[in-house]
Every structure is written in C-alpha cells, then in structure tokens.
Amino acid sequence: MDAEDQALVEAFKGGEESAFTALVIKYREAVYRIARRMLRSHEEASDVAQEVFIRVHRALPRFEARSSLKTWLYRITVNLSLDRSARGSRYVLSGLRELGWEPVSDQDPAATAVGKELGRMIRAAVDALPPRQRAMMQLRLYQDLPYAEIARVMGCAEGTVKATMFAAMAKLRKSLAPYVGRHAETGTRGRTDPRQADR
Amino acid sequence: MMHCRDARELMLDVLTTAAPPDARRVLLAHLDDCAACRAEAAQFERTVVLLRTLPDPAPPPGFWPEFMTVLERRVADDGSLWWRAVRWLRMPRVSWTAAVAGAVIAVIIALTFSGPVPESTPVLSPVTGLVTESVRQTVPSVQGTLTLWNNGLTGVEVPYDFRPGGR
Numbered sequence: 043m044d045a046e047d048q049a050l051v052e053a054f055k056g057g058e059e060s061a062f063t064a065l066v067i068k069y070r071e072a073v074y075r076i077a078r079r080m081l082r083s084h085e086e087a088s089d090v091a092q093e094v095f096i097r098v099h100r101a102l103p104r105f106e107a108r109s110s111l112k113t114w115l116y117r118i119t120v121n122l123s124l125d126r127s128a129r130g131s132r133y134v135l136s137g138l139r140e141l142g143w144e145p146v147s148d149q150d151p152a153a154t155a156v157g158k159e160l161g162r163m164i165r166a167a168v169d170a171l172p173p174r175q176r177a178m179m180q181l182r183l184y185q186d187l188p189y190a191e192i193a194r195v196m197g198c199a200e201g202t203v204k205a206t207m208f209a210a211m212a213k214l215r216k217s218l219a220p221y222v223g224r225h226a227e228t229g230t231r232g233r234t235d236p237r238q239a240d241r
Numbered sequence: 242m243m244h245c246r247d248a249r250e251l252m253l254d255v256l257t258t259a260a261p262p263d264a265r266r267v268l269l270a271h272l273d274d275c276a277a278c279r280a281e282a283a284q285f286e287r288t289v290v291l292l293r294t295l296p297d298p299a300p301p302p303g304f305w306p307e308f309m310t311v312l313e314r315r316v317a318d319d320g321s322l323w324w325r326a327v328r329w330l331r332m333p334r335v336s337w338t339a340a341v342a343g344a345v346i347a348v349i350i351a352l353t354f355s356g357p358v359p360e361s362t363p364v365l366s367p368v369t370g371l372v373t374e375s376v377r378q379t380v381p382s383v384q385g386t387l388t389l390w391n392n393g394l395t396g397v398e399v400p401y402d403f404r405p406g407g408r
Binding site: 079 | 271297308
C-alpha cells in the first residue's frame with residue numbers, strides 16, 4: 043500500500059477524523075470520474091461517490107494494509123456503479139435513443155466528427171458496452187491501471203480482463219469505424235501506426 | 242516467429258502501453274512483415290486514440306465544497322450511537338485505557354466482596370464404592386470391613402487381653 047495512504051489509515055484508526063477527510067480529498071476525483079464514466083448523469087455519479095466514502099468510513103477501522111487502498115476504493119466504486127447501472131439500465135437505453143445514435147456507416151461523419159458531437163458519439167459507443175466491459179475498459183484506458191490491478195478491482199482473473207478488454211475494443215472499433223477514419227485525417231492526436239512510437 | 246492470432250492478442254496491450262518493451266518489439270517485427278495485421282493495428286490504435294480524446298468528466302463548479310459538506314453530515318449521522326461507541330472503543334488508545342481500567346475495577350470488586358476464606362471442615366463420606374447394599378447384607382464381613390474403614394482404627398474396640406491368633 044502507498045506509504046501516504048498507510049499513514050492516513052493508521053491515523054484514522056488512531057482516532058484522527060481529519061485523516062479520513064484527507065483520504066476523501068485525495069481520491070474523490072478519481073472515484074467521481076470512474077462513476078461518471080460508468081453512469082449516465084452527474085447526479086448518479088455524485089450519489090455513488092458519496093456512498094463509496096460512507097462505506098469506506100464504516101469499514102476503514104477494519105481495513106488491513108495487505109491490499110491497496112486505491113484498489114479497494116476502486117472496487118467499491120465499480121461495484122456500486124454496476125449496481126446502479128443495472129437498476130437504471132432502462133434509463134441508459136432511452137438515453138441512447140435520445141442521443142439518436144445508431145452505429146450505421148451511412149451517417150455522415152463530417153457532420154459529427156467534430157467537438158462535442160464526436161464526444162457524444164464516443165460516449166454513446168462506450169455506453170453501449172455491457173457494464174463490466176465498460177468498467178474494465180475505462181479502468182485501463184482512463185485510469186491507466188495495469189491488468190493485474192484491474193483483475194483485483196473486478197474480482198476476476200487477469201486473463202479474463204484481457205479477453206474482456208479485447209472483446210470491448212473489437213466492439214468499439216466496429217462502432218466507431220465511421221469516425222475513426224475522419225478523426226485520423228483531421229489528425230487531432232498522435233499516431234496512426236504503433237510502429238511510429240518506437241522510432 | 243509470431244502468428245497473426247498472437248499478434249492481435251498483443252495489439253491491445255501494446256497500444257494501451259500495458260505490454261513490456263520486449264513484447265512490443267516482437268509485435269513490431271511481426272507488423273513489418275504482415276500487412277493485414279499492420280492495417281488492423283492501425284485501426285485499433287486510431288480507436289484507442291479516439292477514445293482517449295474524451296475529456297475527463299468534470300463536475301460543475303462549486304461541486305466539491307458542497308460534496309464535502311454533505312459527506313461530513315452523512316458521516317456524522319451514519320450509524321447508531323452504539324456503532325459510534327464501538328468505533329470509539331476500537332481506537333487503540335481508548336481500547337488499552339478501557340482494558341486497564343476494566344482490570345483495575347475487577348480487582349477492586351474482587352477485593353471488596355471477598356471476605357476471609359472459611360476453613361472448610363472435611364466431611365467423611367461413607368465408603369461405598371462398588372459395594373452395593375445387597376452385598377453388604379449378604380456378606381456380613383463386608384459390612385464389618387466397611388465400618389472399620391469409615392471409623393478408622395480408633396473406632397475398633399480391641400479387648401485388653403486380645404492376642405493375635407487367639408492364643
């Protein structure tokens with residue numbers, strides 16, 4: 043466990059309530075971002091983040107330093123978000139319909155591959171993934187967690203994470219195919235060939 | 242020599258920088274020779290780049306102070322008085338103090354309520370053992386022996402002129 047986290051946990055166990063506040067400040071944004079990417083609204087993500095820290099506050103006196111506090115926090119966040127996502131799945135579907143997003147190739151990419159519109163399309167494609175795939179994908183792509191840590195967060199084997207990630211990326215590649223070409227042409231970011239990074 | 246299937250499995254690791262450098266080199270060597278995998282890797286990478294263009298979701302301005310206020314209130318309200326007492330007792334310095342105080346109180350109570358220990362008078366219990374009432378009635382000598390055991394040798398009246406062997 044991170045030395046700073048360990049010191050804060052020990053301080054909290056010793057009765058210093060301010061140590062808990064410090065932990066919240068340290069992790070609140072990451073927790074919010076994970077929840078926000080898995081859920082449809084800011085309000086839901088905010089509720090989940092509150093619930094995460096309430097649970098942490100309850101369980102922290104029994105927390106043992108054998109595992110990482112960050113992994114534990116992320117696991118609570120992902121589980122609560124998955125629960126919320128399962129309860130609100132109808133909302134997610136109607137949300138996609140409201141966006142009018144259909145992964146069809148005859149949609150004009152020129153009209154959508156800019157700014158917010160492109161962002162909405164990407165978000166919609168990610169939202170269309172099954173919740174666990176979405177969770178793993180975002181832990182890898184946006185939180186930069188290694189596979190082993192994602193496996194601990196998700197409570198599964200590392201091989202399962204890799205296979206699930208591969209399936210998720212295959213779906214996203216298919217969904218975003220109409221926008222990928224356009225995005226590469228506009229060259230907003232980076233490379234088009236992984237070999238370039240090594241040269 | 243890497244197969245296309247292995248290369249495809251490795252692509253995602255390399256593109257998301259999860260693969261070690263040597264695995265990356267092996268993949269790149271394969272991509273140099275395989276146009277199909279090269280095209281697929283390029284497509285994969287464009288997708289990853291596109292996904293990473295999404296900005297980090299940010300809460301509205303002024304959200305965090307409100308979040309902290311609500312959280313502090315909820316934490317204070319969370320759980321019963323019992324739970325808070327348990328948590329308080331779990332704190333090391335409180336638990337050690339409570340343990341020492343408890344031990345001192347236990348000793349004081351023990352000293353206060355315990356008087357002098359009464360001397361116990363041993364009660365001789367009759368020897369019965371496996372000898373049942375029917376045995377005692379059937380064999381009178383057993384009864385005599387038991388009486389001797391119970392009363393001790395002092396209880397036996399020996400005639401003054403007693404001679405062992407009756408001589």
